[in-house]
Amino acid sequence: MGEHPLKKLMFPRSVAFMGASNNIMRMGSFLLVNLIGGKFEGPIYPVHPKEETVLGLKAYKRLRDLPEVPDLLVLVIPTRLVPDILEEAGTLGIDRAIIVTAGYDEVSSEAGCELQQKIDRVAEKHGIRYVGPNCIGIYNAFIRLNTTPLPNRMAAGKIGMISQSGTYLSHMYPYLERLEFNFGEGISLGNSASIDLVDTLEYFEERPEIEVITMYIEGIRRPREFLKTARRVSKKKPIVALYVGGSEGGGRAVASHTAALAGEDAIYDAAFRQAGVIRAWSIEQLLDFSWAFATQPLPAGNRMAILTSSGGPGASMADCVTRCGLKLPSFSRETQAAVNEHLPHTGTSANPVDVTYTKDPDAFLHHIPKALLEDDEIDGLFLYGFFGADWLVKLDEAVGGGYLGGEPEEIRRMGAARTEALIEFLLGFGKPVMGSTFLDNTDSMVRDMRRGGIPMFPSPERAVKAMEALCRYRTLKDNRP
Amino acid sequence: MGEHPLKKLMFPRSVAFMGASNNIMRMGSFLLVNLIGGKFEGPIYPVHPKEETVLGLKAYKRLRDLPEVPDLLVLVIPTRLVPDILEEAGTLGIDRAIIVTAGYDEVSSEAGCELQQKIDRVAEKHGIRYVGPNCIGIYNAFIRLNTTPLPNRMAAGKIGMISQSGTYLSHMYPYLERLEFNFGEGISLGNSASIDLVDTLEYFEERPEIEVITMYIEGIRRPREFLKTARRVSKKKPIVALYVGGSEGGGRAVASHTAALAGEDAIYDAAFRQAGVIRAWSIEQLLDFSWAFATQPLPAGNRMAILTSSGGPGASMADCVTRCGLKLPSFSRETQAAVNEHLPHTGTSANPVDVTYTKDPDAFLHHIPKALLEDDEIDGLFLYGFFGADWLVKLDEAVGGGYLGGEPEEIRRMGAARTEALIEFLLGFGKPVMGSTFLDNTDSMVRDMRRGGIPMFPSPERAVKAMEALCRYRTLKDNRP
Structure with a gap:
């Protein structure tokens, strides 16, 4: 068995970033600020069509101008540009990406779905595995990698966070900081088009530093695989989950958020039980439980x-x-x-x-x-x-x-x-x-x-x-x- | 109908204090510090058998040495001394007191109960109404009166807090301060020997500045009067309550805490419903609800x-x-x-x-x-x-x-x-x-x-x-x- 595909994505030696500018009010800029401010040790390559520097770093006009093939590419660019840029990236040998850009399956427009299919084809052609689209990126305290909109300055914790909400990854940092505990790694899955819950569970299963797996779930795409995997992993590490899609209001909300197919609450509840997953009933409780598991x-x-x-x-x-x-x-x-x-x-x-x-x-x-x-x-x-x-x-x-x-x-x-x-x-x-x-x-x-x-x-x-x-x-x- | 007996106790023009010293590590000293530090505008008279000054204030050897009859007497003195001191106070015309001292009905010893009976007799003889014993005192933001162990520096809020726990009055100040809301007045009832839930409900009913009544309940001593009063008051102002005595563990805990006779949860639940009381299920929720009622x-x-x-x-x-x-x-x-x-x-x-x-x-x-x-x-x-x-x-x-x-x-x-x-x-x-x-x-x-x-x-x-x-x-x- 080779290295898990998420390993390279979570532990890249270099990161290229498209979509940040010298205007700090832009989404892409928020993310790049934290990547820079978090003191990631590898090289960061902003790609920008016009600027010489972006937020103080040397910028490159196009992907092909980069001095090396980066391990990871972060995209915060307009919706319809993503397939072509991904094609270019694949041609250059880039095979790990984070697609922050939104506007695909979750908006349930024909155009959005077609663009997603294009992305699928390009990714398959070049063997690209990516997190997203419609996500907020990743956080890895072990290498001080933070592509999310909020800074996180704490020491690495034992919690691996898997979230179908970018907010429930990044907005939690100040909350965690006040209580003095932290995620070790965190992944905002977005629409889970390439990397989903099951992949992430498998990945955290293999990460020795991660002792607790915390999940915010809007819907499970591969229920059978999820059950099998969670059942196995929960024997080794506690898995704590918050599921919000099971009520009428929650189900409606998640459909337009991450295009998740939510299922009945009772079915999820039974599945969690079978799989040995500890269910929490609010975001606060999800983190309370994780804190307890990580320390006691x-x-x-x-x-x-x-x-x-x-x-x-x-x-x-x-x-x-x-x-x-x-x-x-x-x-x-x-x-x-x-x-x-x-x-x-x-x-x-x-x-x-x-x-x-x-x-x-x-x-x-x-x-x-x-x-x-x-x-x-x-x-x-x-x-x-x-x-x-x-x-x-x-x-x-x-x-x-x-x-x-x-x-x-x-x-x-x-x-x-x-x-x-x-x-x-x-x-x-x-x-x-x-x-x-x-x-x-x-x-x-x-x-x-x-x-x-x-x-x-x-x-x-x-x-x-x-x-x-x-x-x-x-x-x-x-x-x- | 005359003034409610709690009015003078909650709005005293002068306070005598027995049981503080120049050693700040003593319970009495904690309380006096906050009475002084809170900038209560009336005179504060520490009574101490030996010291010339206590925490910077001129001290008096005995109650009879005070320059006036104080509106309120706070006692944090040894358990067995309380009846005699109260007798002396009554003789001098003092008719409102806070008895912080513990060791009476709640310890369920014969000696404790006898002392309580002595206090009852003295109080009746002199017409003394008091809060406690075994309480932490009162807080009144409108006149900056704080006889509790924690400082409260916020503006007066619209919430009237009635608590059978001193902690759920005073330890909440830093919590409230972080969220930017506050009690207007608060009363820690302790064993409720003279002033109980019903009295306090009646008092807050008449206080125009108090728009929400918040209650932490361990047990209700006068259920019929409570129901009648709460039913009437809840038509004018929302009453929010947390009741913890209804479970096996909770019932046992409250018996030794405030000597409360807890009742079955279902009975309390039905009573709250009948009385129009909004029930909360945790201290956090009690304050969340109160915050909402006070602002929206x-x-x-x-x-x-x-x-x-x-x-x-x-x-x-x-x-x-x-x-x-x-x-x-x-x-x-x-x-x-x-x-x-x-x-x-x-x-x-x-x-x-x-x-x-x-x-x-x-x-x-x-x-x-x-x-x-x-x-x-x-x-x-x-x-x-x-x-x-x-x-x-x-x-x-x-x-x-x-x-x-x-x-x-x-x-x-x-x-x-x-x-x-x-x-x-x-x-x-x-x-x-x-x-x-x-x-x-x-x-x-x-x-x-x-x-x-x-x-x-x-x-x-x-x-x-x-x-x-x-x-x-x-x-x-x-x-x-």
């Missing part, structure tokens, strides 16, 4: 413990745990005793453990989570109630300073050290741990926890639902031949 | 239009609209024609309208939304795809600058002016309009839209579900005597 081990069972310093989020999590079909067991006498040792008299050692307020940070940040994670009858842990040391520093500043009992820098340093110790300790048990917070990364502890690999979800219920996804996947794995 | 008019019906520049979020919204039972009608010939006039050939004028990419900002920001909102057969509008001008400026900077076709400041100014015009125009139709974005407020357009009163939800589905809540409330109102 699978729980051995579904017996959960909750540790909180706030009753409300504790009760929300407890409520959601039960509603999701997870278990919230009462603790053994030993565990209760171990917890009680560190609890103030206002606290409770039932499940949820609510410490309310304690003056001893080690109780909340070490002794009690230790007692819970050491319990063999507990498979996973939820946390709520972390604030970084700079919260105290800010409180102190609000009343003029001097009430901290120490220097602000020292308080910050101690807080950071405590967080580091907590993360190492939490990850050491091999059990999934998830937190939630209403703060953002301006809080140092929330930021450090996220960077350290503990997902801190923006709401308590979202943490619980992500845990439920891990449990669902484990059950699926356990019950398959 | 009610839709006349449930026929929705979607306008997007991105197919994925368009499809997600369309899918969610149908799943929520809202309608996504096909447009009339006139509306389609009006939309088509401004659409590029890659766009679609079906519902969702997907403009894909257009070079004409007025198409997306004026002409097309105008056509949709002018359509009598459309009751509400969803938007996706806004980016502020600084996004362009940042793109330009990423490639060294100079490709904007204008000065960055001018581009920013034009962008801000366009956003301002858009907001005014969108609000002028008297139809609900909601957007969504994956950006945060570092994007100027997202920030300005939120500040201008267009809720921009953090995900497309959340916008749709919030609209559904408005539709549900309108239907409830229409179908009531």
Whole structure:
């Protein structure tokens, strides 16, 4: 078996780009800006009929003027020009392309469909494999390749994103950045004329750095192959999917978006189940689940413990745990005793453990989570109630300073050290741990926890639902031949 | 009918505070910091047995040393001291208090319950009405009164928050601040020993500035009075509620949190329906719904239009609209024609309208939304795809600058002016309009839209579900005597 056709497309050594100009307000320019700004290491060759340079790079009049045959060609040119340019590219030996240009099958005009057929013929003649048309391109953090309209400056993550929406690839970068996780690679499929879901699944199957496959699906073109492939791949890596085409409104929307043939929701639902695909019900949930899979081990069972310093989020999590079909067991006498040792008299050692307020940070940040994670009858842990040391520093500043009992820098340093110790300790048990917070990364502890690999979800219920996804996947794995 | 007993408590002219010290790491100190830092205009009197000053304010040794009888007394003192201090306060004529101190009914110890009975007797003897015990205090933006542990620096909003969790009052401030909306007033009820849900509902009923009532409920103590009151109040103002006590896990959690007697979920669900209360299913959703009610008019019906520049979020919204039972009608010939006039050939004028990419900002920001909102057969509008001008400026900077076709400041100014015009125009139709974005407020357009009163939800589905809540409330109102 040779190299997967997507490998060269996702890891090109050089990229030619047609359709950007020195007017930054154009779609093509958006994309080239990020290709340049993302610091892709290989050569980038803008092709432009008139300009000497485009966005600061030397430009070439025609494809045949390029100093080498590029591994990848990106096209953001007018709809009807694509077949001829592709013909020229094929003649030159270019065999991988991204066709961002839209206006084909998805507009369901005769002209659009004819142009698509022309593209098909040219691609077949020259052995060209391409992503699109009507897509937004690709993102590969491992080689800092980004042909999409938004910048992505984060480290490479373990998530492989397959999206029938360019937005759900590229518009997510700022969202992911705020939560401190990232895609490793992402492919916006567009109309999937040459490369489709199945190809991409196969590709990510073989990519060792990709440990979670995330899919936004509008419709599946090759259902039989999809089922077979997903069934195989999901045994190795979790596949999480959002499918929006199954309702009347969704079905109508996707038809004009990517020309997808959406199918009944119940059929897709059954297919996902058979194939071991974990279904999500919103884009937010798709990414929540992916985050959990990318950072946490699978729980051995579904017996959960909750540790909180706030009753409300504790009760929300407890409520959601039960509603999701997870278990919230009462603790053994030993565990209760171990917890009680560190609890103030206002606290409770039932499940949820609510410490309310304690003056001893080690109780909340070490002794009690230790007692819970050491319990063999507990498979996973939820946390709520972390604030970084700079919260105290800010409180102190609000009343003029001097009430901290120490220097602000020292308080910050101690807080950071405590967080580091907590993360190492939490990850050491091999059990999934998830937190939630209403703060953002301006809080140092929330930021450090996220960077350290503990997902801190923006709401308590979202943490619980992500845990439920891990449990669902484990059950699926356990019950398959 | 006299003034509601909560009025004096929520609008005190002076506050005495017992339980803060010059060690900022203590619970009482957290609260006093925010009372001081929030710039409450009346006098604040810390009471402390030893210190001359507390957090920079002159301190008094005992309550009887205060220069006046304060309107409100806040207690964060040891559990067993509360009855005696309250007795002293009552003797002095203090008749409103917040008892933050915990350790009473919620710990279900004999000692705790006895202390609560003592408090009851003292309160009755002196006519003291109090919030708590085991609460986090109150927040009143109208007089900048904040006795909770987190600062809140936003303008007063229209939401009255009633919470059986202190966290779901105070920890939400940074979350609300990020989304640019705020509570007007908020009350953390704790164990609800003197002031409960019903009292607070009655109070907010009379507050003209409060237009939406938001409730986090662990259990209802006076179900009959609650039903009667909620039924009456919900005719005037929407009431949105999250109830977490109805599941096995939730019921157990709330018992030890606020000593609430939770009831079966189905019973609460039916009661909410009867009382015209809009139920939410997570804390995030509770606030989403409240945000929508606080900013948008009610839709006349449930026929929705979607306008997007991105197919994925368009499809997600369309899918969610149908799943929520809202309608996504096909447009009339006139509306389609009006939309088509401004659409590029890659766009679609079906519902969702997907403009894909257009070079004409007025198409997306004026002409097309105008056509949709002018359509009598459309009751509400969803938007996706806004980016502020600084996004362009940042793109330009990423490639060294100079490709904007204008000065960055001018581009920013034009962008801000366009956003301002858009907001005014969108609000002028008297139809609900909601957007969504994956950006945060570092994007100027997202920030300005939120500040201008267009809720921009953090995900497309959340916008749709919030609209559904408005539709549900309108239907409830229409179908009531």
